[in-house]
Amino acid sequence: MNTDLHDDIPAQVEQILNETTKPLPESTIRAYLEGFVDRRLDFLSLVTEHGSPLYVFDEAALRERARTFHRAFERLLPRVSCYFAMKSNNHPLVSGTLLTENFGLDVSSGVELQAALAAGADKIIFSGPGKTLPELSLAVENAGRVTVLIDSFGELERLAELVRSRSTRIRAGVRITPPSSEWRKFGIPLYRLCQFWQRAGQLEFVNLCGLQFHTSWNHGPAAQIATIKAIGREIQPWPRSMRSQIEFLDIGGGFWPDQGEWLLNAATPKGRLLSILNGTDEQNRQRTFIAAEPIEVFAEQLARCLSEHILSTGACEICLEPGRWICNNAMHLLLTVVDKKEDDLVIVDAGINAVGWERFESDYVPLVNLSRPAIKEIPCQVLGSLCTPHDVWGQACWGENVLPGDVLLVPDQGAYTYSLRQEFIKSVPSVVSLEP
Numbered sequence: 001m002n003t004d005l006h007d008d009i010p011a012q013v014e015q016i017l018n019e020t021t022k023p024l025p026e027s028t029i030r031a032y033l034e035g036f037v038d039r040r041l042d043f044l045s046l047v048t049e050h051g052s053p054l055y056v057f058d059e060a061a062l063r064e065r066a067r068t069f070h071r072a073f074e075r076l077l078p079r080v081s082c083y084f085a086m087k088s089n090n091h092p093l094v095s096g097t098l099l100t101e102n103f104g105l106d107v108s109s110g111v112e113l114q115a116a117l118a119a120g121a122d123k124i125i126f127s128g129p130g131k132t133l134p135e136l137s138l139a140v141e142n143a144g145r146v147t148v149l150i151d152s153f154g155e156l157e158r159l160a161e162l163v164r165s166r167s168t169r170i171r172a173g174v175r176i177t178p179p180s181s182e183w184r185k186f187g188i189p190l191y192r193l194c195q196f197w198q199r200a201g202q203l204e205f206v207n208l209c210g211l212q213f214h215t216s217w218n219h220g221p222a223a224q225i226a227t228i229k230a231i232g233r234e235i236q237p238w239p240r241s242m243r244s245q246i247e248f249l250d251i252g253g254g255f256w257p258d259q260g261e262w263l264l265n266a267a268t269p270k271g272r273l274l275s276i277l278n279g280t281d282e283q284n285r286q287r288t289f290i291a292a293e294p295i296e297v298f299a300e301q302l303a304r305c306l307s308e309h310i311l312s313t314g315a316c317e318i319c320l321e322p323g324r325w326i327c328n329n330a331m332h333l334l335l336t337v338v339d340k341k342e343d344d345l346v347i348v349d350a351g352i353n354a355v356g357w358e359r360f361e362s363d364y365v366p367l368v369n370l371s372r373p374a375i376k377e378i379p380c381q382v383l384g385s386l387c388t389p390h391d392v393w394g395q396a397c398w399g400e401n402v403l404p405g406d407v408l409l410v411p412d413q414g415a416y417t418y419s420l421r422q423e424f425i426k427s428v429p430s431v432v433s434l435e436p
């Protein structure tokens with residue numbers, strides 16, 4: 001037993017309990033809900049026409065986000081390309097709409113690559129660790145439309161062998177592990193970049209011309225800025241002939257939506273600890289708010305940093321791979337109450353297999369009773385119909401009351417829900433479009 005570790009426990013507990021968290025203000029939730037309540041008849045008519053449960057695709061919201069994102073970066077940087085990270089929402093309507101908004105697609109597997117090709121994308125970046133030979137072959141067969149973001153020295157050799165055997169030239173970049181990252185599985189360490197670049201230079205058919213990194217869950221641009229500065233320091237001493245080969249720098253995605261992160265206290269370290277110490281589920285009912293910077297602030301700070309540390313030594317295109325920020329508001333879920341078992345306990349007609357994970361045990365999403373609208377929250381456990389106690393939609397509902405037959409809205413379920421859906425006990429809800 002490590003006694004040192006045990007000696008530290010009281011201090012660690014105290015540190016966690018002293019963490020300051022910001023409660024999610026009720027006024028923020030109220031303001032957020034008004035827009036949905038105003039559109040309640042549009043949502044209700046979809047259920048009348050198509051049944052329940054349903055995924056609702058909100059094309060207008062998606063287009064608005066895509067344009068806002070583009071605009072924020074385009075006005076500050078000379079050459080910008082946006083690639084939508086398909087993993088965040090893989091419905092063809094989402095990718096298809098974004099293609100018409102001048103987005104390319106960022107794929108992370110052969111399946112996603114096939115879908116991107118079928119959607120007609122001609123600007124595709126393919127990143128991710130452990131690409132298999134069939135996946136790399138598919139990229140090479142479509143070399144005119146795909147840039148491969150190479151993840152390791154081994155992958156460079158496998159790709160080189162493939163393109164050599166087919167005498168096909170492929171455009172490529174290399175993924176760098178952000179120096180601050182604990183995740184070693186993505187990319188190569190920065191100190192080996194020069195060696196990688198020189199090796200690629202010896203391989204006839206691999207046109208290595210870009211760098212990529214990705215940091216996740218950025219509530220502000222600090223992690224991206226730190227990585228850009230580190231890359232700048234690394235390439236600064238390179239000979240000009242080598243630096244000028246860098247045609248693009250892809251700074252990844254991970255932009256947190258400006259609404260901020262809405263969490264149940266039970267999902268924070270302090271909330272988890274209090275749940276254990278108090279033995280109640282009270283922490284499920286309280287909410288924490290983590291603010292996120294508006295996209296314009298990300299754009300301003302990143303553009304300044306890029307100009308100073310990268311573009312000052314040579315022009316290159318800046319690529320971005322946003323997922324969550326773009327599609328978060330592009331889908332909503334509609335559910336219907338089937339059973340009221342207690343005053344404060346109802347069962348709905350969909351299970352969390354529709355979103356693929358136990359999202360609502362950690363994230364707070366206000367449930368809106370569209371059938372009995374009121375900007376008033378009533379405590380009521382809303383549970384799904386799967387045979388698992390983790391099938392939870394929420395601990396409260398916004399409305400006058402909740403009764404069997406009522407239609408509930410789970411707003412803004414566009415990111416990392418639809419693409420994680422699974423056939424488990426219940427089938428997955430179908431997708432219908434909200435009229436603009």
Ligand SMILES: Cc1ncc(COP(=O)(O)O)c(C=O)c1O
Pocket residue numbers: 085087088106127128214216217252253254255321322323324325
């Ligand atoms: C390489 C890469 N790019 C982009 C994204 C999209 O991230 P987000 O949806 O947070 O913007 C991810 C997400 O995991 C990723 O791994």
